[in-house]
Amino acid sequence: MGPTRKGEPERPGAELFKPLRQVIESVNETFKGQLDLEQHHGRTPAGVVARIMQRVLTLTTAIWHNDQSGQPVLRSLTAYDH
Template identity: 75%
Template sequence: QLIDERPGQTLIGDKNYFGREFEQQLAELDIRLLRPARKGEAERAGSQLFKPLRQVIESINETFKGQLDLERHRGRTPAGVAVRVLQRILALTAAIWHNDHTGQPIMRALTAYDH
């Protein structure tokens, strides 16, 4: 359904998303695969995007684990975990918005609100 509603999707994966049959299936579904080249493979299209993209992803993960304390979420059910994760993301989003609109020098810091 997702593919039908939004044709031409791009899937970003690590170098372990490979295989002639796998890539053929994706091509038949009109899904473009971006992944780093494996050893012995030629450079793949889009490879220049991976280093900066990885830095962004690692930064976001560190924010979630560090500032938002998501490794100790205390959710007992999948729904409980989802609620706790989403409420923390919403809190960070609100803090970024507030910091941006009040001219704060650091956008992503929640330190001022940690009481």
């Protein structure tokens, strides 16, 4: 569902989807940027899924660890990027 055109009335439910769209785009940027999902190097569909799931699990673990240790930025993997 794209944005409404100039002069069109706002679509039903648009006030619910605007914040959700921002969250989705933010998560997508995190996946592409910090997890290098565009360079996954998987050779088979199963390999792609395995590599993506490894990275999602890594980010989830980092968020949990950062939350438990009181870090100010929860989604950052910078401290673990060696």
